[in-house]
Amino acid sequence: MRIRVTVAAVSGALALSALAMPAAHAAGPHRPDVAKVFQAAHAPSAAKAGISARVAGGKMPYDLAVTFSNLKVAKAVKFGTTNRVSTTIAYTMKFGADVDVTAKDFFTGPFLYKGSTGNMLFGDDPATCSVTSATTANCKGKIDIYPGDLNNAEAGTWRAGAEAIAYNGQDPESGDLSKVGYAKQGGLGTTLVQRNSKLTTSAKPKPVKKGKTVTVTGKLSRADWGSRTYAGYSGQAVQLQFRKKGTTTYKTLKTAKTNSTGGLKSTVKATVDGYYRYSFAGNSTTPAVNAPGDLVRVKK
Structure with a gap:
């Protein structure tokens, strides 16, 4: 772990250190x-x-x-x-x-x-x-x-x-x-x-026949400060949400849980055109995040 102690000359900027360390x-x-x-x-x-x-x-x-x-x-x-x-x-x-x-x-x-x-x-x-x-x-x-x-x-x-x-x-x-x-x-x-967290959503097929199954996949990941990359966040409850086209409010359809690599998969029945997304509520170590909505059109 790197501790930064940034102290400049008296005539310049000084950021105070608070560690008793050499x-x-x-x-x-x-x-x-x-x-x-x-x-x-x-x-x-x-x-x-x-x-x-x-x-x-x-x-x-x-x-x-x-x-x-x-x-x-x-x-x-x-x-x-x-x-x-x-x-x-x-x-x-x-x-x-x-x-x-x-x-x-x-x-x-x-x-x-x-x-x-x-x-x-x-x-x-x-x-x-x-x-x-x-x-x-x-x-x-x-x-x-x-x-x-x-x-x-x-x-x-x-x-x-x-x-x-x-x-x-x-x-x-x-x-x-x-x-x-x-x-x-x-x-x-x-x-x-x-x-910091990231969340993705992909809904298929597109378009879909009314009453048929839509499969929604995604992935929840968060920053790994050690490797300086984003890694899958496993075992987390994530909500699958839907917003009817022409409206502004998402409604929760069901809750899914991320697998060992942060992956998500849910299925729902198609009824009307709209956007599907996953939503993570966050916790003390990882912030809440919403995936961008993915539009699926429904045909008769």
């Missing part, structure tokens, strides 16, 4: 000196003493007077196999009178985390904030997901949080982190990170 294990551009800040800030209590001894003689970042609330995140994020997917997270940031959130070296951003695996997802750029009072700002940032960021077992519920870092004019390359402030807060919301 910089050498992080993929993507990063600055080792900034990585030390996050190592120190995020290390479990038992490990902090060891990190403290290695980072500038124990000069750790201080707790920044920043808290987060009112986080809003999409109910679900569908991720496929090849393209980057981004989702926006909005939140309120409250800060103490001694925190200059307008400083060029102050950064904040959202993150998603999967508690059972330790994986975390971040944005390529910091959040943008609008200061609304002497102690409050409204912020928006993106989470950017790339192929290789996830494995199949991580589909489902993820938690959301936000974090901030203030360099306060400190040169990170000095190794002294005592003047660097850091704040992190999790448990602010949840979203579903789902394996």
Whole structure:
């Protein structure tokens, strides 16, 4: 599993990391000196003493007077196999009178985390904030997901949080982190990170005599994040639906179950011209999907 830690120079964009891991294990551009800040800030209590001894003689970042609330995140994020997917997270940031959130070296951003695996997802750029009072700002940032960021077992519920870092004019390359402030807060919301789904429908024969059998086949597949391909989704209940030509509403005819390769097959009696399709309701790991309707004309 690849964990991305994207940290640019202080004068450029910075996407915050929230893993206590050596910089050498992080993929993507990063600055080792900034990585030390996050190592120190995020290390479990038992490990902090060891990190403290290695980072500038124990000069750790201080707790920044920043808290987060009112986080809003999409109910679900569908991720496929090849393209980057981004989702926006909005939140309120409250800060103490001694925190200059307008400083060029102050950064904040959202993150998603999967508690059972330790994986975390971040944005390529910091959040943008609008200061609304002497102690409050409204912020928006993106989470950017790339192929290789996830494995199949991580589909489902993820938690959301936000974090901030203030360099306060400190040169990170000095190794002294005592003047660097850091704040992190999790448990602010949840979203579903789902394996994107695909569904097909094919109805035959065309045309068909009234009262004769129509055979409807199809396939339900979903993204395999390991192989970066779409694979059949077996054992899933899928509805066969019909829409009479000239109308707009589909009605469920029966429920079928996908076979070991995600395949579907159902039969119905033809009555009138109309469109057949399969419809999958979805679940926590896989989004709902409707196949395009397939028109069958009925002749007497």
